[in-house]
Amino acid sequence: MALPILNRRHLVAGLGLAPFAIRSVEGAAAQGAEIPLGFVIPFTGATGPYGPDMKKAADLATKTINDAGGILGGRKLKLFIEDEETSATASVTATRKLLEVDRVEMVGGFWGSPPALAAKPLIVGANKVQMVSAAAPAITEGDTKNLVYRFQAKSTQWGPAGAKILKDLGVKKVAVLAQQNPFIVAMVEPFKAEMAKRDGTVTDVVMYNPDQASYRAEVQKAFGPEPEAVFVLALLTDMVAIAKEIYRGGFRSKVLALGTGADADGAFLKSVSPEVAEGIHHLQPAPPLNSISYKKFVKSMGAPDGTVFLFAGNMYDQVCVTALAMEHAKSTEALVWAKSIRAVCNPPGDEADDIAVALERVRLGHDINYIGAGATCDFNDQGDQLNRSFLHQVIEGGKNRIIDVVS
Structure with missing residues (x-):
C-alpha cells in the first residue's frame, strides 16, 4: 500500500541531501525486502487536477506487479508519493525527501517541466533514475548518465x-x-x-x-x-x-x-x-486510444470504455518499465537496470502489453517489446519517447x- 501523500510543509525544515552518500538497496537488502520507488505528482496548484488519476494508475501498476509475485525472486514494490504542488521549489524538497529519507531507487512522475528540471540534478547526482511526464527538451539534454527517461512527447x-x-x-x-x-x-x-x-x-x-x-x-x-x-x-x-x-x-x-x-x-x-x-x-x-493495451488500462482503472486518460497511463508505464528493467538486469542499482530499459521496451522482441506476462517472459530469458498503456514505450538514445x-x-x-x- 502506498504511503500517504506528504506536502512539503510537513517536512522538517532544512532537510539536506548528500547524494553520493545514498546507499543502494542492492546487496544490503535481505531477500524479499521491499523495493522503494518515489513519485513527485501534482495534487495542488494549476496542474493539481491531474494528480489523483496519476496516483491511482501508479498504485494500480504496483498492485498488479506485487499480486503477480513481485520481481527479483519475490520482492515487492513500495511507493512513496509526494506533492509536486506545481512548483519547482516544492519538487526539490519532495525529491530530497524521497532520495535521502525514503531511499528510493527511482523518482518518477513530474508532470511539470520546471519541477522536473529542478529535480534532475539531484536525481542524476544521486545515480538514480528519473522518469518524467514533462515535455521541456532540456530534461533529457546534457549528461544524464543514461538515467533520465521521458514518458511524454517533447x-x-x-x-x-x-x-x-x-x-x-x-x-x-x-x-x-x-x-x-x-x-x-x-x-x-x-x-x-x-x-x-x-x-x-x-x-x-x-x-x-x-x-x-x-x-x-x-x-x-x-x-x-x-x-x-x-x-x-x-x-x-x-x-x-x-x-x-x-x-x-x-x-x-x-x-x-x-x-x-x-x-x-x-x-x-x-x-x-x-x-x-x-x-x-x-x-x-494522447494515449493509443484504440490499442488493446489502452483499453485494458481503462477497464482496470474502473472507467467507462472510451475514457481518455491523458497522463495516467504514463504513470502506469513508469512503474511497469521500472519493474521490467530491474527484472531484466537482475539488479536494483540504477546505473545497471537503466541500461535494460530499451532492451525490454524497444523492438525487436515479442510484443507484451500485460505486465504480469511480460515479467514472466523476462524471467524466462525471452526478448520482449513492452507496449504500454500511455504509449508504445519505445525510446531513443536520449531517453525521449518515440511514436507519440x-x-x-x-x-x-x-x-x-x-x-x-x-x-
Whole structure:
C-alpha cells in the first residue's frame, strides 16, 4: 500500500541531501525486502487536477506487479508519493525527501517541466533514475548518465502538431499567445517553422508571465488585429483568465489552446461558463486510444470504455518499465537496470502489453517489446519517447468532442 501523500510543509525544515552518500538497496537488502520507488505528482496548484488519476494508475501498476509475485525472486514494490504542488521549489524538497529519507531507487512522475528540471540534478547526482511526464527538451539534454527517461512527447513536437491542426481548420494567419515557461517556449519556433511549411504565417508572438493579475493587455495585443486564429499556449489557471478576457472582448478569432489549459482533465470546463468555453479547440499528447493495451488500462482503472486518460497511463508505464528493467538486469542499482530499459521496451522482441506476462517472459530469458498503456514505450538514445500522437478536441455545448488524433 502506498504511503500517504506528504506536502512539503510537513517536512522538517532544512532537510539536506548528500547524494553520493545514498546507499543502494542492492546487496544490503535481505531477500524479499521491499523495493522503494518515489513519485513527485501534482495534487495542488494549476496542474493539481491531474494528480489523483496519476496516483491511482501508479498504485494500480504496483498492485498488479506485487499480486503477480513481485520481481527479483519475490520482492515487492513500495511507493512513496509526494506533492509536486506545481512548483519547482516544492519538487526539490519532495525529491530530497524521497532520495535521502525514503531511499528510493527511482523518482518518477513530474508532470511539470520546471519541477522536473529542478529535480534532475539531484536525481542524476544521486545515480538514480528519473522518469518524467514533462515535455521541456532540456530534461533529457546534457549528461544524464543514461538515467533520465521521458514518458511524454517533447514540447518541440507540440508546435508542429498545432500547425497541422490549424491547417486542417483552414487557418493561414495566426498569432501566438504564450506563457514564459520552458515547456511552452520550446513550442514556438517549431510551430512557426511548421506553419511556414504549410504556407501559413505567424503574425505575432505575445509572451506573458504566469500568475499575472490580469492578461487583458496581452489578449488585446494578440486578438485585436483579428488574426484568423490564435494559438494560446497556457496552463489551467491562466487559460481560465484568458478565456474570460477573450469572451468579454468579443474577439472572433478561432482559438487553438493546449489541453493543459483548456482541458486539464475537465477542470477547465468546471472553471468557466459554457459560453466562454464554446468553440475552443485544444490538443495534447494522447494515449493509443484504440490499442488493446489502452483499453485494458481503462477497464482496470474502473472507467467507462472510451475514457481518455491523458497522463495516467504514463504513470502506469513508469512503474511497469521500472519493474521490467530491474527484472531484466537482475539488479536494483540504477546505473545497471537503466541500461535494460530499451532492451525490454524497444523492438525487436515479442510484443507484451500485460505486465504480469511480460515479467514472466523476462524471467524466462525471452526478448520482449513492452507496449504500454500511455504509449508504445519505445525510446531513443536520449531517453525521449518515440511514436507519440496528439488528440485534437473541440468544446461544444460544455463538453469536449474528439475530432482527430494527429501524429
